[in-house]
Amino acid sequence: MNEQAKSxxxxxxxxxxxxxxxVQFARQGMHTEVLLEGTTLSASSDAAIIVIDTNTRxxxxxxxxxxxxxxxxxxxxARFLHYYKKLDSTLRGNIGVELQAILxxxxxxxxxxxxxxPKNGRTTVGGNHLLHGVPLSAxxxxxxxxxxxxxTVLPELLRKQTGAKVGHIGITDLCQGQAAITAxxxxxxxxxxxFISCDAWLEEHFLLAAQAVLEVSDHILWAGSAGLAECLPQLFGWKEKQKPQYPTLVVAGSISAITRDQVTQLLLNDYELIEIDVANYLEQPHLPLPCLExxxxxxxxxxxxxLASGYHLQAIERSKAAGAKRSMSAFEVSEVTAKILGETGAAILRQQDVAGVILTGGDTASAVCQALGVTxxxxxxxxxxxxxxxxxxxxxxxxxxxxxxxGAFGNSDALVKASQKLTTRRLP
Structure with a gap:
């Protein structure tokens, strides 16, 4: 583990x-632990980032x-090298006092x-701390x-709570850039x-100001809300190693109009459709699994x-006709369809790593699980x-x-949102 990141x-x-x-550090894949009030800090923790709650607000x-x-x-x-004092983004609590305790x-x-x-409407402009554009005092x-x-004038609050000298980085410095901030x-x-406080009304101000701070010293007591914390992994080079990006498999067995609309939305979001022709399978049941390769x-x-069956209406009619030639009821054709989807989906999952699988339709979901041996x-x-x-x-x-x-459930973008959840979720 990176020793700097542990510190x-x-x-x-x-x-x-x-x-x-x-969570700003956990998002970068860093092992982050939060300790509750009364917990003694230990140097033996494996966590990269230790957050401790003093419950002193x-x-x-x-x-x-x-x-x-x-x-x-x-x-x-415990020889931590970097310190961050989390502050309430509406300035509640003993902000100056707690910073002075560390200094x-x-x-x-x-x-x-x-x-x-700024993401949550908390900004500092000209030293005035605002909530959705309104001074906190109002x-x-x-x-x-x-x-x-x-x-709610930030540098004044720090002066009143500590009696210390406070400098402030204001609008002009931020607008002129890193060199002006450093100076x-x-x-x-x-x-x-x-104490040096700083304006911020845009997200980019955090990294801009933090880079300027590092030009001056390596021994900084960083203090802010989650906003400033979010830029620190990038500032210190604590980026998560790139993980392999795997595709997503959707197995859609339902022939409802709702599912068809949801699949259409997936296709508009760069999904490839593979439709199993059940009619061909019924006519030649001993062929290898259709479409697997x-x-x-x-x-x-x-x-x-x-992976779908019945996305195109004519495919449904062909499967019904092929089943009727063999004296199969619509129910029996449906069972065979679920079985084909289940076996094909399971074969794919055994041979290919995926971000996850989305199963639409109860029979289809059950068939895939059974074919995989999932209990x-x-x-x-x-x-x-x-x-x-x-x-x-x-x-x-x-x-x-x-x-x-x-099958007949959810809004038209339900499968798109489900897919996004799989591709953005961090796996433990």
């Missing part, structure tokens, strides 16, 4: 804040100072404070029962500032595919109303992410 401690003042900051200042400094001392003993250990040259979170945050915020930071440090070839090229599905979450994501394992030990959907 960041994040100190938060509440649990949800700890989690929403930690509503504490009196002296208590918050002591608790945060205790954690910072533990981090020092008083003399591990850092200064605290760089950037609590904006919002409900000022009336918070536990932690009301009365001072401004140096001027503030020369003037004796130990074609499906495997497309998947190996990275193409997402839909159950572990349900994990609901990705849309009554459309679950799960995981299944074959007797040989191969695991698959699986989404099942009833």
């Amino acid at each position: 960041m401690i994040i100190i938060a003042d509440d649990l949800t804040g700890a989690n929403d900051t930690g 509503a504490s009196v200042a002296d208590k918050a100072y002591r608790q945060v400094q205790q954690i910072a001392k533990q981090a020092r003993a 008083d250990l003399h591990l850092h040259d200064f605290a760089f404070v950037m609590p904006a979170f 919002t409900e945050i000022a009336k918070d029962q536990k932690t009301p915020v009365f001072e 401004s930071i140096r001027q503030h440090l020369a003037a004796g500032c130990t 074609k499906a495997l070839a497309l998947l190996k090229q990275g193409k997402n595919i839909v 159950g599905i572990r349900i994990l979450e609901e990705i849309a109303p009554a459309i679950p994501l799960g995981k299944m394992k074959t007797p040989e030990g191969k695991s698959f992410w699986v989404i099942t959907k009833a």
Whole structure:
């Protein structure tokens, strides 16, 4: 494991804040653990990123100072190189006090404070911290029962809570770019500032400012919301190694108009259709599985595919006619269709790695599972109303992410969204 990546401690003042900051690193594939209040920090953890919740947002200042400094001392003993103080993006809590508790250990040259979170409507402009464009002092945050915020000019809040000298990077510096920001930071440090706060109303301001900060010092106490934290993996080069990108397999056995519309949407999103001609199979049942080689070839090229029967209405009529010639009922033809889809889908999954499989229609889903020898599905979450994501394992030990959907169910984009879930989900 990258030793540098192991060396960041994040100190938060509440649990949800700890989690929403930690996830910025977990998104990059970094092993991230959140420790609850009262947990002793250990150097033996395998986690790349340790986030600890002190639960001090509503504490009196002296208590918050002591608790945060205790954690910072533990981090020092464990030889963490990088420190991040998670701040509430609406400035609630003992922001300055907790930062001062860490600075008083003399591990850092200064605290760089950037609590904006533009994605969620929290911005800092001209030092004024805004919620959806409104100064915090004019919002409900000022009336918070536990932690009301009365001072919402960021550098003033830090001065009032610490008595320290505070410099601020404002609109002009940000608009002029990295060199101007670096020069401004140096001027503030020369003037004796130990806190430097910074405006941010656009996402790109975080990386821009952070790069400028690193031009000045390697010993920074980083302080902000999840917004600033999000750029740090890129800043420090803690990017996840690129994982293989696998295609997705959809097996659609339902002949409902709803499913047909959903498959059409997949085809508009670069899926390749492979339609099994059931009529041909009924006429020559001893032939190899239809379309298997074609499906495997497309998947190996990275193409997402839909394995279907009955997408074209004439194919349904041909299968019914072929079945009638053999005195088969529509139900019997349907059973044979599910069996073909199940065996073909299972053969594909045994031979080709996929991001996951989407099974539409109960008979089809059951047939694929039976052909694979799967005896159950572990349900994990609901990705849309009554459309679950799960995981299944074959007797040989191969695991698959699986989404099942009833045939005549869901909006027209249901399969597209299901596919997106499989391709964006991080596998444990």
